[in-house]
Amino acid sequence: MKSCITCRIKTCEKIVEGNAKYCFSCENFPCPRLKNLDKRYRSKYGMSMIDNLKAIKSFGIIHFVRAEKQKWTCPECSEMLCVHNPQCLSCGYKWLEKLRMHPPGDPLL
Numbered sequence: 503m504k505s506c507i508t509c510r511i512k513t514c515e516k517i518v519e520g521n522a523k524y525c526f527s528c529e530n531f532p533c534p535r536l537k538n539l540d541k542r543y544r545s546k547y548g549m550s551m552i553d554n555l556k557a558i559k560s561f562g563i564i565h566f567v568r569a570e571k572q573k574w575t576c577p578e579c580s581e582m583l584c585v586h587n588p589q590c591l592s593c594g595y596k597w598l599e600k601l602r603m604h605p606p607g608d609p610l611l
């Protein structure tokens with residue numbers, strides 16, 4: 503995707519110059535660009551870039567990746583889900599619909 507290549511967060515001068523490995527290392531965290539992206543992802547996909555970065559800072563990247571792998575595994579077929587697709591590409595499970603019906607922290611889950 504062209505938008506991934508030209509992403510202004512990915513190509514941020516603080517990251518590119520090596521002054522920060524992750525956005526949370528920046529004195530401007532969360533910057534307006536990241537806040538805007540986070541807002542879109544929260545509303546469209548039910549996930550937060552800012553919360554992800556805070557989790558990496560608190561628990562480390564290895565723990566975060568393990569937790570994300572579990573979170574993004576389809577409960578129906580065990581294949582990986584894509585955040586940008588509202589249903590499992592392998593079996594059609596409608597994960598985003600389920601998430602919207604029962605958001606994280608919902609006592610019904």
